[in-house]
Amino acid sequence: MSKKKCWIIIFITIALNVVMVQWTVESYLGREYEKVLIFSAIGVVGAFIAFFAYLNWRKREYTQSSKD
Amino acid sequence: MTNNNKKGRNRKESPSDMVNLMGNVEQKDDLTYNRRAFLKSAAGVSIALGLSTVPFSVRAMMGMAEDENERVEIAHMDQLPKGESLTFNYPTDNDPALLVHTMSGELVAYNSACTHLMCPVFYKKETDTLLCPCHKGYFDVNNGHPLEGPPQRELPMIHLEVDANTIYAVGRSYRHE
Numbered sequence A: 001m002s003k004k005k006c007w008i009i010i011f012i013t014i015a016l017n018v019v020m021v022q023w024t025v026e027s028y029l030g031r032e033y034e035k036v037l038i039f040s041a042i043g044v045v046g047a048f049i050a051f052f053a054y055l056n057w058r059k060r061e062y063t064q065s066s067k068d
Numbered sequence B: 001m002t003n004n005n006k007k008g009r010n011r012k013e014s015p016s017d018m019v020n021l022m023g024n025v026e027q028k029d030d031l032t033y034n035r036r037a038f039l040k041s042a043a044g045v046s047i048a049l050g051l052s053t054v055p056f057s058v059r060a061m062m063g064m065a066e067d068e069n070e071r072v073e074i075a076h077m078d079q080l081p082k083g084e085s086l087t088f089n090y091p092t093d094n095d096p097a098l099l100v101h102t103m104s105g106e107l108v109a110y111n112s113a114c115t116h117l118m119c120p121v122f123y124k125k126e127t128d129t130l131l132c133p134c135h136k137g138y139f140d141v142n143n144g145h146p147l148e149g150p151p152q153r154e155l156p157m158i159h160l161e162v163d164a165n166t167i168y169a170v171g172r173s174y175r176h177e
């Protein structure tokens, strides 16, 4: 995965998670608890994806710069 | 340009122009606010947003375990002529509710905390609507859905049963048509 892809993935997860927070709160207030679980699961998966994309970016960013 | 021709805030200690050329590069800022720091914060924001949904799902799991379908006596039919309403609590003592005998002769009940900011909702006989006085929210008395004003969600509907002239609350749908 290139560094650029990591950037893109992280920004996509931000957009995704903003939407998921909104939907989770909305269904929590409507007491639609099954939906809360689904949206929040997606949010957590999004957080993990962002984290791994970040780790990957870090690996590439810093190994490359130590070479040159 | 020598130092003397510059405005005060741009003047640097050094008399050498070559050094002063670099004056606009603040090394400290450059190390703090750069592309890498930006990506790190972006990743942090994304992770924080994703994880912030977790408390809701924990509460949701606790909420799913609750069972709230008790049959509770509310009132007698003769206490409630057409166009009248009365308050009660359902399903717990902390959930205020409103029982309405509408102008068209139907019995309906809703939790009366407004879905905007929880002010109590009243039945307005003249217009046959539910009114929240706080920010002028109106709800349809037949289905509890918002008609006007700030509320966005419907009022939770309480299911009723009439048995030998006594009105019972038998359940509730939080989201409904």
Ligand code: FES
Binding pocket: B114, B115, B116, B117, B118, B119, B132, B133, B134, B135, B136, B137, B149, B150, B151
């Ligand atoms: S609290 Fe009911 S309209 Fe604001």
